[in-house]
Amino acid sequence: MRISVNWLRELVDVTLAPEELAETLTIAGLEVEEIEDRRQLADGVVIGKIVERQPHPNADKLSVCQVDIGQPTLLNIVCGAPNARADIYVPVATVNTYLPAVDLKIRPTKLRGVRSEGMICSLAELGLEKESAGIHIFSQENLKLGGDVRPLLGLDDVIIDISPTANRADALSMVGVAREVAALTGASLHLPKVAPISIPAGEGILSLKVADKQACPAYIGTVIEGVKIAASPEWLQRRLQAAGVRPINNVVDATNYILLEWGQPLHAFDRDRTQALAGGDSLTIGVRFARENESLKTLDGQTRSLKPQNLLITANDRPVALAGVMGGEETEVHSGTQNIILEAALFDPVATRRSSRAQSLRTESSARYERGVNQAELDIACHRAIALIVELAGGTPIAQTVADGRENTTSQPIQLRLARIHQVLGAVKRDNAIGQIEAEDVERILTDLGCQLELASTKDKVWTVTVPPYRCRDLEREIDLIEEVARLFGYDRFIDKLPDKTEPGGLSFEDRAQRQLREAFRAVGLTEVVQYSLVKPEKDEVVLANPLFVEYSALRTNLLDGLIDAFEYNQSQGNGALNAFEIGRIFSRSEDGVQEADSIAGILGGDLISEGRWSRSGKPAPMTWYEAKGILESVFDRLGLAVEYQPDRKDDRLHPGRTASLWLGGKRLGTFGQLHPQLRQKRGLLDAVYGFEMSCSVLLGALAREDLQTPHFRPYSTYPALERDLAFFAPVKVSVVELEMAMKKAAGGLLDKVELFDEYRGENVPDGQRSLAFSLAYRASDRTLTDAEVEPVHNKIREALVERFNVSLRS
Structure with missing residues (x-):
């Protein structure tokens, strides 16, 4: 919002210099982006009068002007403007004047052999227009020659560009900023006087039909006949230009x-054009949402395909404007307009924001409606606009139709406690001393903001505060009022002192455990990635009510889908396989609503050997299931976790015969497996890609064990191990994990290690079975074992396998 200091001083008696005013606003929370001193644009430019104009002797398009600027001698100035003539008042840049708009310093010179002692300026050279067809000619008569041109052009002003926060809708108006400045400085307000206008009801002339009262709480349509379209007076044009409006x-x-x-x-709206577009004898202005296959050509010349979230203004049900955003070209006011319909309305912030975003169109109007305009002052603004139009363009208001569904604009009273203010804000500086904010300060600040205070408790200093309508969207709770007290009292007056007692900080268990997880996965060569939590809706995702884009309109239900997309993208860009993991939040629906959980997932693929492929004639070898499982096992070993693998076929993204569910301490940890061949072929991925996804809560629960949190030393044996091999035929349906657990249970404490070193299926192996060979290491911590001690234990293992799994022993 560009604030004209001159305009502001008409509304509030502020005497601060522009720089001091900008600092005051910034400290109060209205951040100042820029201070533009427009006085510099025409510093040294004076009022002159062309006394005589003669053609240039050596150039057809130039003229030689004798210019009077109130000095004893006339200035000889060469001018190239086609509209230069005698007896006109013009802005003249004298010698040594610098024009920052065109980066030019005026010096005495010769143009085609004729001396020139200054420059007659156009509005473009003074920074008021982008382009000008000729020099500027003042319309006033009998101007003081040699006088400063800046008051005539509105260049005796300073513009303060502020950037209000989203909750300060009132700061997007001159009246709102004036109220803020008055509260900050204690200056008096002089808001425009708006006299109520009595206008006949529009029955039979204009009807209203508001289909959605929530989207449009109020609509005022006023018919004004007999207006004369012309250029605005210069004071209005200069004021709009200062605000950045054409x-x-x-x-x-x-x-x-x-x-x-x-x-x-x-x-x-041009009433006649609107009537012609609507057709029929009567005219009904409506407010509704767009239907399928409707379009509208807006004032920017674009024909827009309307979407269901677009709120429209209609004439006899034909779209004529995007409500709260931009009008339509077919009904715009033009040079031949004689009758108009003035719209003053309230539109819902959410509906306006969705409509604006649907068309990728944001305007000054939508920016204000999105934040919420002041409902209580709609009628004031409407009457002020009608009076100004009648003053500038003539015309007579003949009818006014109102559809008003506004609720009571008076906000609910808020209880404010002085003790709570002291608790939240603490000590402050008061006259070179340290103290507390007093009750008088609170009453003064809130009264200056327009609040009404009533003392509810004299002893405890508790007030009942009624907030003015123009701040009711911003001030809703006690803490909001405390913020206003702090803001206007001055943040720079608060004590910046650390607490007397401080304690060393530290990480929570969850943070330490997640760091441990990240370290373990990075240690096996995986790259950590971070992806958006928002995805495109495809299945049963949680869909956002107000998304930014369709592609990011739902919350992800798993991490693996995003990693598959990332793998595909990296491969398509020629970066090879992406071996990566991600720790992030996933979302799901349940009977209790939306549930959130942390998950960890990863993806693996490609050739583990990046160098040394010469031994394979330079050909890469796809990663095997056991290599991928080995990487995951290395992570579990590093974390000290014993994870079990069981066959699983539930995830249709994974190969049904090469997928395992992961179990930890009797709880399901997650899933690991190879991507399904159909998915791999559809995405164009490498021959073998593997993925896993696990629950962070189960992992963190296991890592919380005391023996993992505080590692204990376990003495290792200094005696050699005695090894035995064990080979047998086992049913395919029996997993290796089950066999290993049975061996360890049968052997007791002497069995130190079990390792599978061979598997064979094929000739000489019975159908439905496979040949397995294990290496078993026996060890004691206090002695070297003998064959006599090991053999009974080894036979016990053999018997247990035969009895439980019906294996056929081969050794």
């Missing part, structure tokens, strides 16, 4: 002026 004509400029002054967007 002047158009007196009617449109009047609506833009009220937008800047009161923060209330308005729109003017």
Whole structure:
């Protein structure tokens, strides 16, 4: 919001210099982005009068002007403007004047052999327009020659560009900023006086039909006949230009002026064009959401395909404007307009934001509606606009139709406790001393903000505070009022002192455990990735009510899908296989609503040997299931976790014969397996890609064991192991894990290690079975074992395998 200091001083008696005012606003929370001193644009430019104009002797397009600037001698200035002539008042840049808009310093010179002692300026050279067809000619008569041109051009002003936070909708208007400055400085307010206008009801002339009262709580349509479209007076044009708004004509400029002054967007329709477009004898202005296959050509010249979230203004059900965003080109006010319909309305912030975003169109109007305009001052802004249009363009208001569904704009009283203020804000500086904010300070600050205070408890200093309508969206709770007290008292007056007692910080168990997990996965060569939690909805995802884009409109239910996409993208970019993991939040629906959980997932593929492929003639070898499982096993070994693998076929993204569910301490940890061949072929992935996904809560629960949190030393044996091999035929359905667990249970404490070193299926192996060979190491911590001690234990293992799994022993 660009704030004109001159305009602001008309609304509030502020005497601060622009720099001091900017600092005051910034400290109070209205951040100042830039201070633009427009006085520098025409410093040294004076009022002159062309006394005589003669053609240049050596150039057809130049002229030689004798210019009077109130000095004893006339200036001889060579000018190239086609509109230069005698007896006109013009802005003259004298010698040594610097024009920052065109980066030019005026010096005496010769142009085609004729001396020139200055420059007659256009508005572009003074920074008021982008392009100018000729020099500027003042319309006023009998101006003081040699006088400063800046007051005439509105260049005796300073612009303060502020960036209010989203909760401060009131700061997007001159009146709102004036109220803020008055509260900060204690200056008096002089808001524009708005007299109520009596206008006949629009029955038979204009009807209203609001389909959604929530999307449009109030709509005022006023018919004004007999207006004369012309250029706005210079004071209005200069004021709009200072605010960064392009002047158009007196009617449109009047609506833009009220937008800047009161923060209330308005729109003017050409009544005759609207009637012709609507057809029929009567005219009904409607407010509804767009239907399928509707379109509208907006004021920016674009034909827009309307979407269901677009809120429309209609004429006899035909779209004529995007409500709260932009009007339509077919009904715009033009040079031949004689009758208008003035719209003053309230539109729901959420509906306006969705409509604006659906068309990728954001305007000054939508920016204000999105934050919420002041409902209580809609009528004031409407009457002010009507009076200004009648003053500038003539015309007579003949009818007004109102559809008002506004609820009571008076906010609920808020209880404010002085003790709570002291508890939240603490000590402050008061006259070179340290103290507390007093009750008088609270009453003064909130009264200056327009609040009404009633003392509910004299002893404890508790007030009942009624917030003014223009701040009711911002001030809703006690803590909001405390923030206002702190803001206006001055953040720079608070004590910056650390607490007397401090304790060393530390990480929680969850943070330490997650760091341990990350370290373990990085240690086996995986790269950590971080992806968006928002995805495109495909299955049963939790869909956002107000998404930014369709592609990011749902919450992810797993991490593996995103890793598969990342693997595919890296491979398509020629980066090879992506061996990566991610720790992140996933979301799901349940009977209790949306559930959140932390998950860890990874993806593996490609050739583990990046160098030394010469031994394979340079050909890469796909990763095997056992190599991928070995990487995962290395992580579990590093963390000290014993994870069990069981066959699993539930995940349709994974190969049904090469997928295992992971179990830890009797709880399901997750899933590990090879990507399904159909998925791999559809995505164009490498021959063998593996993925896993595990529950962080189960992992963290296991890592919370005391023996893992505080490692204990276990003495190792200094005596050699005695090894035995064991080979047998076992049913395919029996897993190796089950066999290993049975061996360890049967052997007791002497069996130190079990390792599978061979598997064979094929010739000489019975159908439905496989040949397995294990290496068993026996060891004692206090002696070297003998064959006599080991043999009974080894036979016990053999018998247990035959009895439980019906294996056929081969050794």
